[in-house]
Amino acid sequence: MAKPLNAIAAAVKQFEAGNVIVNLPTERADEIGYLARSFLQMSKRLSSQVGDLQAREQHLQHLAHHDPLTGLPNRAMFQQVLETMVDKARADGSRFCLMFIDLDKFKQVNDQLGHVVGDQALQLAAMRMRASVRGDDLVARLGGDEFTILVRSFRHESDVTAMAQKLIHVFDQPFAVDGHEFEMTCSIGISMFPQDGKDGDQLLNAADAAMYRAKLGTRSRLEWFSDLSRSAP
Structure with missing residues (x-):
């Protein structure tokens, strides 16, 4: 009697530790076997429920850090990664760049063709951006038609x-959504740490200012903040 009960007690400890339960006397036809089979079934149900809860938690974490429309990291995740990169660059003396991207003519597309087409255009734009950068660079959507790219190393x-320039050329190709074909180019402002900002906010503001300078031109242009600051009176 003691040996099968010890096996069940050991199985309880295995379950508590998150290990696979083995050596339960489930083949017995007496009450010990019934107890072993009942415990095994209960442990499987609990493991399944724990797995479901973990999957839901991961899904909620993903929603908290990603844009639901494009699947890109959202502003919160972008800010978090940006601050981490600033801390790292301060510690090791490295550099990195921030691109601020605004979609030219998006408002016109959204107003004339509707929000459904506009949303699909944003999704396609996000796909083009992701396909145009390296795997370790972060593409994020801040909101509306504004995106950022963190260039980790160069x-x-x-x-x-x-x-x-590669990104700008990618947007030279027309977009096609629900039978509508239209152009939607992009303007890009670029800032560099630490030259253009001592922290993440300054760096983002610098890239934003450079992007607006780019939009004042012929659109579909890029502008470095360093060039903007040198040309200031």
Whole structure:
């Protein structure tokens, strides 16, 4: 009697530790076997419920940090990653860049073709951005038609310029949504840490200012904040 009861007690400890339950005397036809089978069924149900709760928690975490329309990281996650990158760059003396991207003509598309087409256009724009950057660069949607890209590493500023130009060229191709074909280009402002800002907010504001300068031109342009500050009186 003691041996099968000890096996059940050991199974309880295994379950508490999150381990696979083994060596239960489930084959017995007496009350010990019934108890073992009942405990095994209960442990499977509880494990399934715990798995469901963990999946729901992960889903909620994803929703808290990602834009529901495009699936991109949202402003909250962008700010979190940006501050982490600032701390790292301060510690090791490295550099990184922030691109602020605004979609040209999006308001016109949204107003003339409706929000459904506008939403699909944003989704397609997000896909083009993700496909145009490296795997370790972060593309985020701040809201509306405003996006950011955190460029984690580069050798020369010209490498970042080439990345931005590639992104602009990707938007040269017309968009097609629900039988509608339209153009939607982008304007890009670029700032660099630590030259253009001592913290994340300053860096974002610098890239934003450079982006607005780019939009004052012919659209579908990029502008470095450093060029903007040098040209200021």
